[in-house]
Amino acid sequence: MYNEYETWGLATRAIRTGHQRTQEGEHAEAIFPTSSFVFASAAEAAARFGGDQEGNIYSRFTNPTVRTFEERLAAMEGGERCVATASGMSAILATCMGLLQSGDHVICSRSVFGTTTMLFSKYMSKFGVACDFVPLSDPDAWQGALRDNTRLLFLETPSNPLTEVADIAALARLAHANGALLAVDNCFCTPALQQPLELGADIVIHSATKYLDGQGRCVGGAVVGDAKTVGEEVFGVLRTAGPTMSPFNAWVFLKGLETLKLRMQAHSAAATEVARWLEGHPAVRRVHYPGLESHPQHELVARQQRAPGGILSFEVRGGREAAWRLIDSTRILSITANLGDTRTTITHPGSTTHGRLNDQEKAASGVSDGLVRISVGLEDIQDIQGDLLRGLERI
Ligand SMILES: *Cc1c(COP(=O)(O)O)cnc(C)c1O
Numbered sequence: 001m002y003n004e005y006e007t008w009g010l011a012t013r014a015i016r017t018g019h020q021r022t023q024e025g026e027h028a029e030a031i032f033p034t035s036s037f038v039f040a041s042a043a044e045a046a047a048r049f050g051g052d053q054e055g056n057i058y059s060r061f062t063n064p065t066v067r068t069f070e071e072r073l074a075a076m077e078g079g080e081r082c083v084a085t086a087s088g089m090s091a092i093l094a095t096c097m098g099l100l101q102s103g104d105h106v107i108c109s110r111s112v113f114g115t116t117t118m119l120f121s122k123y124m125s126k127f128g129v130a131c132d133f134v135p136l137s138d139p140d141a142w143q144g145a146l147r148d149n150t151r152l153l154f155l156e157t158p159s160n161p162l163t164e165v166a167d168i169a170a171l172a173r174l175a176h177a178n179g180a181l182l183a184v185d186n187c188f189c190t191p192a193l194q195q196p197l198e199l200g201a202d203i204v205i206h207s208a209t210k211y212l213d214g215q216g217r218c219v220g221g222a223v224v225g226d227a228k229t230v231g232e233e234v235f236g237v238l239r240t241a242g243p244t245m246s247p248f249n250a251w252v253f254l255k256g257l258e259t260l261k262l263r264m265q266a267h268s269a270a271a272t273e274v275a276r277w278l279e280g281h282p283a284v285r286r287v288h289y290p291g292l293e294s295h296p297q298h299e300l301v302a303r304q305q306r307a308p309g310g311i312l313s314f315e316v317r318g319g320r321e322a323a324w325r326l327i328d329s330t331r332i333l334s335i336t337a338n339l340g341d342t343r344t345t346i347t348h349p350g351s352t353t354h355g356r357l358n359d360q361e362k363a364a365s366g367v368s369d370g371l372v373r374i375s376v377g378l379e380d381i382q383d384i385q386g387d388l389l390r391g392l393e394r395i
Contacts, residue, residue, distance in 0.1 A: 005075045010192060011261045018071035018254075020064070031251045032064045061239040065247035069254050070222070073212070076191040076257065077204050079224035081231035083238050084250060088187065088207025089115055090243035091221030095183060095203060096120075096152075097241070098233035102128030104151040109136040109166065111159035111365060112185065113207075114353055120154075137164045137297060142171060146178050156185040157194075158301075160339075161313040161349045161373040162366050163288045165297040168304060172200030181229070187211070187340070192264035193306045202229060208245075210340030211310075213256045214263050218249040263342075263378065267310030270384070271376040275312045277385060283322070283395040285315040285370065311339060313349070313373040320369040322395045323348050327372065329391030332383055339375035344384050346374045 005017045019029050037056035039045040047053035056062045066084050074082035085091040096119070100106065108120050110133040120131040134141040136159050153175045157166040168184060175182040183203040184196035190211045196204050206212060208220035222245075223234050238244065245253075268291065275289035287294070290301040291308030301308060316322045327335055333346045337353050347353065354367045362368070376384065 008075075010076060013075040014072065014257045014260055017075040018068040020068075029065065029068050029251060029254055032059075032247050034063075034247075035059050059247070060242045060244050061235070063244075063247050063250070065254075066245050066250040069245070069250040069257075072254065072257055073191075073206070073222055074224055076260075077186070077224040078191075078195050078197050079204065079230070080227045081235070082222050082224045083230055083235050084208075084245035084253075085221040085223065085238065086243040086245055087219050088113075088185075088205070088209055088221035089119065091205050091207070091223045092116055092119060092185070094234050094237040094241070094243060095205065095223050096124055096129070098235075098237045099181065099229065100124070100129050100151055103149060104129050105147045105149045106131040106152045106154060107142060107145045107150060108133050108153075109155040109159065110134060111136045111162065111164060112154065112156050113160065113187075114356070116154075116156075116185070136166050139167065139170055139174070142174055146174075146180075150178060150180045153180055153182045154185070155183075156187065157304075158188050158290050158309065158311070160188070160311065161288070161353070161371060163290050163295070163309075163311065163313065165290060165295075165300055165304070167300055168194075168196050168199040168201055172202075175202075176200075188309050188311055189305055190260055190264055192261045193268070193309055194304060197224070199304065202226070208249075208253045208256075210338075211256075211264065211267075212253050212260065214260065214340060214342065215256070216338060216341040216343065218252045220245050220249045220253055264309070265307060266378055267376060268307035270378070270381050271310045271312050272308060273381050274374070274376055274384060274388075275314075278312075278314050278388070281392055283316055283318075283392045285317050287314040288312060310376045311373065312376065313371055315368055315370045316372060316392070316395055318370060318395050320348070320350060323350075323370050323372050325394050326388070326391035329394055330387045331390075332379065332387045333374070341375065342378045344374060344377035344379060344387075346372060349373050 070082040132145045172182045181202040184201045185205040187207045204224040206222040272291040279287045289312035333344045337347045
């Protein structure tokens with residue numbers, strides 16, 4: 001692989017890696033909407049199919065636009081290989097299918113994306129893969145859940161919606177001492193704010209649908225890691241099972257990557273301001289945000305992340321009724337569970353993303369009835385605050 005970029009900074013990698021210009025001399029990357037590729041001769045076709053010659057065969061497994069996205073994201077995460085997928089969930093599924101087999105055991109954070117929990121508890125279990133769920137920020141719980149057949153540790157940090165943080169380096173050491181791999185879903189931070197591979201993780205998962213796109217247009221995902229784990233084992237699943245990213249979507253994500261660093265800095269700065277302001281409001285009981293001194297793992301955040309990110313949650317006084325009144329009073333903010341958009345989004349986790357939990361599970365996961373989550377977008381901060389203030393004054 002072309003590795004000149006190793007001396008380059010993140011923004012340069014985001015703009016300059018992966019693109020191989022065609023004979024047309026295009027400045028921006030081309031989209032290659034083609035399902036298959038032609039060969040100069042029968043012998044060349046045979047060499048490609050036999051693996052003796054590199055090159056495109058069929059867009060289920062290689063496409064130049066998709067490859068540009070893969071090489072760029074790999075360069076940004078500091079990984080050898082990236083495999084792009086149709087969605088974030090298919091990135092996780094391809095990872096599981098590539099690395100796990102019947103009889104294996106997985107330890108997963110209790111605070112991961114709800115559909116990820118479902119994938120492990122309902123579907124992977126059908127194929128003989130057992131999974132235990134543990135509190136994200138409790139290292140003893142991870143240690144205690146280890147078994148001889150534990151093959152994979154899986155987490156997101158910061159978590160949704162309470163922004164708890166896991167010590168990636170410590171959990172990578174724990175995994176490796178026990179012959180397991182650590183996979184980190186880096187959706188909330190993106191490589192602009194956190195590079196799990198550098199901290200010792202083996203695999204990075206992305207839902208490109210969120211910040212990598214950043215403008216809420218396309219669904220996609222990616223897996224990043226070393227040449228064997230990702231380039232062979234996960235790629236093999238993609239090639240065979242086919243949850244492939246389309247070239248059109250890859251092009252949109254490429255454009256997203258080019259502004260990722262700027263956007264993540266701006267999301268972080270705006271969220272920090274909104275979090276501090278909310279912390280001082282009398283209708284707000286508590287604010288959860290990695291950038292606040294009141295965050296229980298503020299020091300770890302400073303060590304592990306370049307900035308706190310754009311997601312925060314807060315608890316209003318008055319439970320669900322007050323939370324709903326606040327949400328319904330907004331005029332600019334979008335009421336949607338999606339996140340990582342230029343548009344600020346607001347949601348009530350207790351009745352949406354975490355609505356399926358019973359009261360006991362909600363208490364254990366800290367999702368109270370008064371909790372509201374916002375993904376702070378790139379509108380002017382005074383307008384975001386003004387929109388929230390109208391609701392807070394009605395509580
Ligand atoms: C959205 C999300 C996913 C799933 O991604 P899709 O692109 O919707 O399939 C996985 N992990 C996290 C943290 C997410 O926010």
